[in-house]
Amino acid sequence: MKPKIYVTRRIPQPGLDILAEVFEVEVNPYDxxxxxxxxxxxxxxxxxxxxxxxxxxxxxxxxxxxxxKVIANYAVGFDNVDVAAxxxxxxxxxxxxxxxxxxxxxLAFTLxxxxxxxxxxxxxxxxxxxxxxxxxxxxxxxxxxxKTLGIVGFGRIGQAVAERAAGFHMRILYSDSKRxxxxxxxxxxxxxxxxxxxxRESDFVSLHVPLTESTYHLISDEEFDLxxxxxxxxxxxxxPVVDEKALVRALKAGKIAGAGLDVYEREPQCEPELxxxxxxxxxxxxxxxxVETRTKMxxxxxxxxxxxxxxxxxxxxxxxxxxxxxxx
Ligand code: GLV
Ligand code: GLV
Numbered sequence: 001m002k003p004k005i006y007v008t009r010r011i012p013q014p015g016l017d018i019l020a021e022v023f024e025v026e027v028n029p030y031d032x033x034x035x036x037x038x039x040x041x042x043x044x045x046x047x048x049x050x051x052x053x054x055x056x057x058x059x060x061x062x063x064x065x066x067x068x069k070v071i072a073n074y075a076v077g078f079d080n081v082d083v084a085a086x087x088x089x090x091x092x093x094x095x096x097x098x099x100x101x102x103x104x105x106x107l108a109f110t111l112x113x114x115x116x117x118x119x120x121x122x123x124x125x126x127x128x129x130x131x132x133x134x135x136x137x138x139x140x141x142x143x144x145x146x147k148t149l150g151i152v153g154f155g156r157i158g159q160a161v162a163e164r165a166a167g168f169h170m171r172i173l174y175s176d177s178k179r180x181x182x183x184x185x186x187x188x189x190x191x192x193x194x195x196x197x198x199x200r201e202s203d204f205v206s207l208h209v210p211l212t213e214s215t216y217h218l219i220s221d222e223e224f225d226l227x228x229x230x231x232x233x234x235x236x237x238x239x240p241v242v243d244e245k246a247l248v249r250a251l252k253a254g255k256i257a258g259a260g261l262d263v264y265e266r267e268p269q270c271e272p273e274l275x276x277x278x279x280x281x282x283x284x285x286x287x288x289x290x291v292e293t294r295t296k297m298x299x300x301x302x303x304x305x306x307x308x309x310x311x312x313x314x315x316x317x318x319x320x321x322x323x324x325x326x327x328x
Contacts, residue, residue, distance in 0.1 A: 003047035003069075003309050008034050008055050011074055015050075015298025022306050023048065040064045048305045053077060054267075059085040070308035073318075074301045076100055076288075077238060079211040083319050090325045093318040094304035098156065099296040100288035105160035107287040108206050108236045111260025112149075115232050115281050116204070117141040142203070142230065142257070145169050150202030152195065152218070153209030153237065154180055161206055162188040173198045177214070199226040204234065211238035219243065224250035232258045236287040239264040248273045251280065262287045 005023040007016070010031070019025045026042065028034045033054045034042065043049055043064040051057055053075040059082060062068060071093045073081055078095045086093045114120060118141045125131065125139070145168045151158045154174040162172050172190040174180070175198045185192065195218075199205060205227065209215045219233070220243035227233075233256060235242055244265040250256050251274075258279035264270040267285060274280050288294065304314040313323060 004045060005048040005050060005305060006042040006046045007050040008039065008042065008052055011050070011301070012295045012298040014295055015300075015302040018299055018302035018306060019050070022309060043068060048072065048309060050074060050301055050305055051081075053080050055080060057081040057086075059089075062086060062089055062091060070094065070305050070314070072301045072305040072308075072314075074297055077210055078318055079238060081318075087319045087322050090322050092308050092314060092322050094301070094308075094314045094316045095318050096297040096300045096304075097316055099300055100293050101156045101160050103290045103293040104157050104236055104287040105164060107262060107283075108157070108161050108208070108234050108260075109164045111234045111236065111262065111281055111283070112204055112206065112232065113144060115234070115258045115260040115279070116144050118279075120281050121278050142232070144204075147171070147203040148173060148201055150175070150193070150198040150205045151190070152176075152198065152205060152207045153215075154184075154190065155208060155210075157236075158206075158208035159184070159188055161208065162190055170204075173202060176209075195223070196226055199223055199231075200228075202231060203228065204232050206234040207237045207241055209237055209241060211240055215241050217241070217243040217246075220246045221249065224255045227256050229254060229257065231256045232260065234260040236262040239267060244271045244274075247271070248277075251277050 002024045005019055005025055007025060007027040009028050016025060039055060039061055043061055046065055047067060048070045049068060050072045057071055057080060062085060068091060071081055071086055071091055073095050076095050076097045078093060081093050083093050118139050122139045148171045149165045151161055151174040154176040165172055172188060173193045174190045175193050175195045179192050218241050224246060247259060248271050260281045262283050263285050274282060304316050307314040
């Protein structure tokens with residue numbers, strides 16, 4: 001008998017094809033996030049779970065099926081999974097790092113450019129038929145080239161953003177819980193700063209930290225007070241890294257000049273006032289949303305689940321300490 005996997009929402013077909021070679025696959029039939037009840041019912045009787053960042057995978061979900069052997073998250077971020085609870089139960093948790101690094105960095109840079117150069121506002125103006133001819137003061141934005149970019153979280157994605165910034169001759173500062181090696185600093189021409197100093201000195205601040213207890217509301221009123229009035233904040237990490245109400249206050253008070261956002265504190269909601277601000281560009285959590293990358297994420301998540309069922313160490317294990325005591 002084939003082992004069974006529950007997939008909480010349809011993912012690109014190549015991932016499902018890999019799963020089907022090994023598993024009996026059940027996919028949430030609806031094109032929406034599963035409800036809590038559907039999730040628990042779906043996990044019952046399954047050996048494996050392939051889930052999304054929109055699914056909260058906590059102890060109750062894990063305990064819905066005592067023989068659950070793997071939680072394969074279709075995302076690099078895994079703040080939606082209670083990893084400690086999985087580890088206590090000996091369940092391996094996997095993610096999809098690496099394949100979405102460049103795609104996410106591309107979107108962070110897109111938001112940076114589009115916000116600085118007021119691209120969305122200008123597009124709306126054009127469509128509204130308001131363009132009357134070239135004018136010296138029409139849609140003046142801010143330069144990007146030769147400005148200072150502060151990268152908060154200098155992991156794979158933060159470094160890929162630095163790579164892009166080099167082409168714009170930007171000065172690169174970074175902060176991180178641990179300082180990078182001299183080799184990495186030289187490679188990206190990046191200077192380490194404590195967060196407060198980075199915020200004071202940067203024209204653009206781009207966030208690339210994972211969401212953890214220590215990064216929750218990393219950017220709040222106090223941090224906005226440190227930033228330049230001309231600064232632009234870009235967030236493609238996780239919404240709760242920014243105190244969204246404080247962001248609205250900062251934008252309205254002119255403490256910063258703008259924001260480019262991919263993620264929100266209470267997705268799919270956002271602070272309603274953000275929608276009224278022209279100096280904010282908002283996209284719906286699409287940083288990894290290219291055909292190529294979403295396909296790679298699907299095959300990667302599938303390969304992780306398959307590896308565990310075959311008794312092999314999955315390529316992208318988040319909690320390696322479970323490996324010895326995993327469920328057989
Ligand atoms: C997307 O947000 C991811 O973590 O993969
Ligand atoms: C994600 O790929 C990271 O920056 O660690």
